Amino acid sequence: MIRRTLAAAGTGLLAAAAGVAAAELLATATRPPAAPLVAVGATVVDGAPTPVKEWAVRTFGTYDKPLLLGGIALALAVLAAVAGVLARRRPAWRLLGPAVLGAVGVGAVLTRPDARPTDALPALAGAVVAAGLLRRLPLPGLPRARPARTAEPSGPTRRVLLRNATLVALGTALAGAGAGVLRRANVADAARSRAAVRLPAPASPARPVPAGVAPGFRTPTAEFYRVDTALTVPRLDVDSWRLRLHGLVARPVELRFADLVDRGLIERDITLSCVSNEVGGPYVGTARWLGTPLAPLLRAAGIRAGADQLVARSSEGMTIGTPIATLLDGRDAMLAVGMNGEPLAFEHGFPVRMLTPGLYGYAGACKWVTELEVTTFDAFDAYWVRWGWARQAPVRTASRIDRPAPFARPAAGPVTVAGVAWAQHRGIRAVEVSVDGGPWRPAELLPTASTDTWVQWRYAWSAPPGPHSLRVRATDGTGAVQPEQRRTPFPDGATGWHTISVTVR
Template identity: 35%
Template sequence: MTNTSWRPAAWRGFGWGVLAGLALVALMYLAGTFLGLRPLPQALSGPVLAIMPGFVFGFLIDTLQHAGKVVEEFGLIVAMVVGLGVLGAAWAVASGRWRLAQSALVFAGIGWLVVTALLLPISGVGFLGLNDGPTTPLVWGLLFAIYGVILQMGSASPLPDQADPGRRRTLGAVPLAIGAVSLGVLALRLVPDWYRAIFNPPEAGLSGLSPELTPVANFYVVSKNFSDPVVDAQGWTLSVGGAVDKPLKLSLADLRALPSSTEYVTMECISNNVGGGLMSTGGFTGVRLSDLLAMANPRANGTWAAFKARDGYAESLPMSLIRGAPELLVAYDLDGAPLPEAHGFPARILLPGHYGMKGPKWLDSIDLVDHESGGYWEAQGWDHNAVVKTTARFDVPRDGAIVKLGAISLSGVAFSGTRGISKVEYSTDGGRSWLAADFKPPLSPLTWVLWSAAWTPGSEGAYQLRVRATDGGGVAQDAKATASYPTGASGYHTIQINVAKS
């Protein structure tokens, strides 16, 4: 093969590699559904986030919100297909130089080795992916065998001009059919979930003034995972170990049998934009973390509690904070029912007054250690303490609303973690002047307050409305607008409305 003749072969091989790659990716997701195989984009999401600079991730989260995870998964799928296309190009060039029967299967084997011996270990599922089960390398082997068979179809010699037109059309339709079926499978498997994530997240189901207690179906959900773990309650245990004299291993029944406490708590995601919906209130029931750890007789050198979750999430808290926060729970119920899977069933850490990143879901173990063991998001540069900032938002009216001239109801929520709210104010002239709003007493010292006001504009026109809050200690909300990375967003929620006579 000459230096110029390899290029057409490489492009042909790339095309067939992309086609075979689409089929492999489609079958990979089907294997995930029916055989429990972890799709490669899901496995690699953690390492990708680990190498992404925190400020870049923060920008993407602030800009894309729920769409960020969709963009990441789509990008990893594209990268996977392109990589398999490059493997196909290498096969085409090599097969032009060295004639080898079923050479595509040899290159498929190379692809299998790259995935099972390099990418899966990087993703944390062990050599050959054996941490996910002994069948993992076998399933990947089958997927790459199918990839190799489709790739080998690209080596067929072109039909002579006098060949039967029907046969020519049939052979030409085969790659089109493979591509169409593969794209169809991916669309059916992924697009509904992507659509729900972007356009219909749980919190989007609420309109008007927020209720004091958020319905569980509308409680915001944020997760680092493409697919959250499903934990079997019968086989689950919570282990408490490390620097303790009496290690514990508790089943869910054991945990529920311990003295319990119920706390009404507002939770907020650290990536919530000012005025955003990633904030919800619920009644959580569980065991006080301080009481649970006391049962294990902590040693003096156990100065930090390190948490590990089923999805690999990690977090740690100082024992000084835990001992001084009786509201900190190992929670197993939300609003009187077991935690939904998306909220961490069978148990999660609940840390009121701090952003949700400090409360691991799907909790598996707690170990007392002598140092801060780090956290998943802290490793990306997010704040280690993650204390909730004072915030207030408009629920009614919505930004861009057209309202009728006359008495207008303004309402929303204000929240300041465990510090409480002492004052809520609103402005109808872009912040030049401020008026006090009324607010209801909170459900507990750990929840938001619902505020309201009646305002009658003097004339038609466009108005810029703002709202701000002051915490229970008299400290006013930060007026400076900042993005969520790395300590949580700040600034005043600002909306534009138009007042008309009719």
């Protein structure tokens, strides 16, 4: 009995694996966003409550996406095994099981923001393949169809099961390998497209970083944080990329990549931070960005009276809503095409992303942008606003201790306490350090490039032996002091003083 149950479960797994491989092969060959597994994962992300999303980002960082896809694959395997066992007992499940799983895939694909009707075909094909295999493969305990009055064994022999399993596994492996080959070819094509980009010199270069800046002022691209909902990184072709600007404008326009860069580029050092960043967290970084200023582009399109929101849409359907007033107030909001002297990395939005100094990324930094719609906040709620995040998202004043590390054991005597503080577009006026709850002492501020970047700071501490607590706070350019009260990132950014414990030897 146990052997038959395990064999039936294995048959269900084989059928499901073959169906998934067929769906992935078809999606990869036609339209990668139609892949059912990724669509189901994206639907799970969209449907997860905000606290769950925050916990995933906080706990797993950039590993949250592969872990989610792995979890979905595991859940699918369990359901497929159960379907195989049920099919052994009730033949109707040979069709019902694949039909249910196929319906889930079709529903997930067709409800994606950028869905097309034909996107349902890979999930349907996968369900047909799985159902066909469950119907054709003999299941232990279910007799094959036979002529009347002909006695046959109650189930297939072990040799038949092994042969069928081998053939299905071989076909699944071939389909999976084919999907992998096509995927690698798509990646290679996108890499060649990016490598062919030659960015012109900026019409307005960035000011030189002042002397005295410490190492680490600018974050290397490979170390720059990434927080987004894309389960697979979009890899767009620069030649076919288009940007559509429309909505409440007098003169809608569609731009190619060459049109965008021909408008003249600006180069700026800008610090970006994610609203998901906890107090003292890592989701903040500074890079040298190259892009087309947004304000002249919007003014040329002719913004109609009453418009107060610019909605940016990415190639994978994400929507980011930005107050138009912040884009026209003189800050260096841009459609970025370069990062740290190179075209954008795919993970950071190639070929074009939007960024707005002084706003959290969810309200001003759309990656893989393909559409800009001028509208109103009353008419449309962007993705994160629908989940309860604030419409207006100015970056909160924040500071962080980077040295010494938490729970470090420095030697007694002179110890340099150092870190960064940021309040983009307002700047940092002062940073103070308190030891063991004592009085606040001013830290030294190192030179910085502009109010749109973080400020490095350091404090000379004569450290006595024993356990100690260090905390930091910053004052922004308006004179407002960073609040002490601890608040979680939801709904408009974390607050509180970063505090660490060390033991001086």
